[in-house]
Amino acid sequence: DAGVTQSPTHLIKTRGQQVTLRCSPKSGHDTVSWYQQALGQGPQFIFQYYEEEERQRGNFPDRFSGHQFPNYSSELNVNALLLGDSALYLCASSLKRYEQYFGPGTRLTVT
Amino acid sequence: AQKVTQAQTEISVVEKEDVTLDCVYETRDTTYYLFWYKQPPSGELVFLIRRNSFDEQNEISGRYSWNFQKSTSSFNFTITASQVVDSAVYFCALSEAWWKLASGSRLTFGEGTQLTVNP
Numbered sequence: 001d002a003g004v005t006q007s008p009t010h011l012i013k014t015r016g017q018q019v020t021l022r023c024s025p026k027s028g029h030d031t032v033s034w035y036q037q038a039l040g041q042g043p044q045f046i047f048q049y050y051e052e053e054e055r056q057r058g059n060f061p062d063r064f065s066g067h068q069f070p071n072y073s074s075e076l077n078v079n080a081l082l083l084g085d086s087a088l089y090l091c092a093s094s095l096k097r098y099e100q101y102f103g104p105g106t107r108l109t110v111t
Numbered sequence: 112a113q114k115v116t117q118a119q120t121e122i123s124v125v126e127k128e129d130v131t132l133d134c135v136y137e138t139r140d141t142t143y144y145l146f147w148y149k150q151p152p153s154g155e156l157v158f159l160i161r162r163n164s165f166d167e168q169n170e171i172s173g174r175y176s177w178n179f180q181k182s183t184s185s186f187n188f189t190i191t192a193s194q195v196v197d198s199a200v201y202f203c204a205l206s207e208a209w210w211k212l213a214s215g216s217r218l219t220f221g222e223g224t225q226l227t228v229n230p
Contacts (some may be wrong), residue, residue, distance in 0.1 A: 033217065042115075042202055042220030043156070056217055088154055092218075100218065102148075102156035 002027055004093050004103035012109045013081050021076040021106045025093030031055075032074040033100060034066060035090040043090055049074050078108075086110045113138045115205050117221035124193055125229050132188045132224045134203030140164075145179065145186045146204040146218065156202070162186065193228045200225050 005024045013019050025032055031050045035043035045058035049068035068074045072093075078085055086109050092100035114137040124130045136145065147159040160170065162179050170177045174191045190197055200223045206216040 035218075040222075042204075042222050043218070045217040045219070048217065058217065090154075090156065092156075099158060099161060101158065104153065104155040107154070 004029075004091055004101055006089075006091050006103040006106050008106060009104070010107045010109075012111060014111055015081055015083060017081050018077065018079045019081060019108060021078075021089050021091075021108070023074045023076070023091030023093070023103060025072050025074070025091075026101050029093035029095050029101070030072050031094045032068060032072065033092045033094070034074070034076050035092065036060070036085075037088040037090055037105070038084075039087070046076070081110045083110050113140075113143075113205050113207075113219040115203050115219055115221035117201075117203055117224050119224045120222070121225045121227070123227045123229065126195060127192050128228075129189060129191050130193050130226065130228075132190075132201050132203075132226065134186045134188065134221060136184050136186065136203070136205045138205060138207075140207055142207075144206045144216075146206070147177065147186075147188050148202045148204060148220075150200040150202060150223070152199075159188075190226075193226075195228050195230055198226060198228045 004026050007022045033048040034046040036046055037043040046060050047057040048055050052068045063079045065077045088105045088107050090105045091103045094100045116135045143164045145162045148156045150156050167179050176189045178187045202223045203221045204218045206218050
């Protein structure tokens with residue numbers, strides 16, 4: 001039974017560029033949440049997708065956007081990258097309202 | 112607004128010592144869930160436990176135990192006879208009761224406690 005997978009593992013981008021991160025949920029899960037974890041801090045909720053719609057959103061600017069596909073996989077897009085966007089981006093999946101299972105994360109470095 | 116505070120930034124113990132990680136939370140909700148996650152150096156968050164706000168029974172799972180006290184808004188985690196493999200960052204988290212929502216609930220995390228167990 002495959003767990004939550006994320007790609008890529010690591011990514012280096014330059015300020016001003018755009019990035020797309022990908023997440024495949026655990027088998028049987030239909031809800032995907034994204035979190036940003038800066039170094040030495042706890043994860044911060046970005047947004048959540050269910051039935052291909054954004055259902056909840058944390059305190060993040062519109063530069064952060066996402067998408068969920070019919071197969072429940074999801075993408076996180078960040079435009080106009082800032083140095084402060086450097087972080088570990090974690091994807092979590094769940095079956096509707098239940099427990100969230102986390103993937104290994106994508107480490108984004110913005111230079 | 113919800114808030115989770117983990118006052119201990121770092122804890123260092125010697126193997127076989129018992130260690131308690133503190134967690135204090137704030138919420139206006141009367142029903143909610145509390146969680147503990149472990150984050151090893153690989154980065155993946157590993158789920159340890161979920162607790163309902165209406166169930167204050169303490170729980171034990173092997174060397175792990177959790178003490179939930181609603182009166183003091185605390186949900187502390189104890190590792191008995193610690194081992195080197197317990198070294199990781201531990202996060203306490205809080206969420207609204209998801210049955211109140213059309214979709215799943217967001218998790219609010221504390222800042223984490225770095226536990227180092229030395230041989």
